[in-house]
Amino acid sequence: MPETTTDPDLVREPSSDEDRSALAQLVRDPGRVWGYVGVPLVVAVSWIAAYRWVSALELDSIEQRWLNAERVTRAIVEHLQLSLAATVLVIVIAVPLGIVLTRPFAKPLTPVFIGIANVGQAIPSVGLLFFLALPFALGIGERTATVGVVAYCLLPVLRNTMVGIQQVDRALIEAGRGMGLTRGAVLARIELPLAVPVILAGIRTALILTVGTMALATFINAGGLGDLINGGIVNNRTPILLTGAVLTAGLALLIDWVAGIAEEVLRPRGL
């Protein structure tokens, strides 16, 4: 039996009944349950309401052409595919870039890259898409839309990756290096895990931005839910516009909700 001292400060016995599982926290704090259930509930209600409203209407021929299961489903699938592809690209580009830019040798390059990413953010997203769609750039279509949205959404992930790594307590890095961990080991075992919450927050922001911005892809003929919104506007048909808008907004909310749960699950314990 090991020795324990009688100093109250030193023997702060942890309460053994403390259950730190996510489920137990939910039970203790009913408010959090609404955080998990509320969003999908609101989305479901708004989608059902929109559906019932539209089905109750007498649709004319234009509306019928737009608002059928096949076309709406295709728009949703396109939208999700484009958003997913763009987000994956954003992560694949921005996270490694952010890591590299926090390495000591890259210090002089940091402002340059932040500047470029900032430009992407400063230009209105529509402008960015048109700019890229100029004939001598990438032409119109899905590829251009993806590139444009990626350029637009890169910044939050890039910046959060850099900030996330830079905010790691210098003392921890010194402790790690002082124990003989290599630079790589310090990055992999200390800096990155501790930056995960901040990086995830950036990815979450990028996801929402992507899903929202992707509605503009319709202007360069890349499809997605923007088709419905724009179709509703140019044809002066509110049900089409509304369906597109409700679907886009709901999708963005749902994806944010999923990302929020992913954040909770992926955050390192002990923080």
Added chain:
Amino acid sequence: MEYMIRLEDLTKRFPGQVAVESVYMDIPQGEVVVFVGPSGCGKTTTLKMINRLIEPTSGRIFLEDEDVTRINADRLRRRIGYVIQQVGLFPHMTIASNIATVPRTLGWDKQRIAERIDELLALVGMDPEVYRDRYPKELSGGQNQRVGVARALAADPAVMLMDEPFGAVDPITRERLQNEFLRLQDEVNKTICFVTHDVDEAIKMGDRIAIFGDDHRIQQFDTPEMILSHPANEFVEDFLGSGAALKRLHLRRVREVGLTEWLTADLDEDRDTLRRKLEEEADQGFLLLLDPQRRPVRWVSNRDLERAAGPVADRGLPVAAIIEPHTTLHDALNEMITSNVGCAVVVDRHGAYQGVVDIDTVMTAVDVLRSELRERLAVGSWHAVPAEEVTS
């Protein structure tokens, strides 16, 4: 091998300024060497040059007779324990994983690592069953610093570097950690370099002290006793400050002086027996009550016993000044002065009563210290006194 660490003409210059100027130092195996000095004097830089967190501009570092100035720094650091003021426990890892950091890097197998973790936690006085799977934020500052020490000891390095390890905890915890550290050092017997800006801590902890000056050089490198009695120059004298004589009490521990027996009684003894005991020993106005584990509980006087009935355990005064055998006389004296009875109760590791230290004990010790010093000066060999001679 005469030394564990040897620093040879070690110098560090940063652009436009000197941090450490030509340090020579031999650190014998098993000694605690404290680097002390005003801020910006180069003590921390010197420490960090030993594990090459800061690369020296010139000069050489030897570890166990090997020139390590140019070898792979990461591999060198795995042979040297490192404790910093901020503790630096990795918050996303359990206590066990924190301690396992270096062994894992060295490729130990799981079984060996697990055994080592439990052994180290027990060594720093923490129950492995309770703390193994906890996270640093669930522990107090003092507990975290102990884990920091355990982590530094994980791969059983011969050398430990400690950069103001007790700088960030409150004074009470600090003193406790210091005492624990000294007890631990008795067990593990490492060669330790220890940075502090606190002279008292340096005198208490160090087998030898290196005092750094504003000119980034070592002003004096000697045993605490010699530094206190023979400061090398005015700077050292100023840095030690007033009360050098009082500070010398840091050099004697309670276990090195004779304890005085005090009148004790068991809690369950009846009132009359207690009163009779007190009357027989009239010069001791108080009786020390011990619980069944012989832990001191209350001081009671005859007057306390005269009052109305009720459990004896509620009578008298609580025992405030409790010290352990490795407490320095300086701290013991401090406790004594704050105690309501004028003496400090000495207990062993399990809290059981051993005896008391009173002001006479301290005075005797001061006399002995003084005459020892006089003898040594008469022989004229004072600058070559090994530390073990001083403390034995």
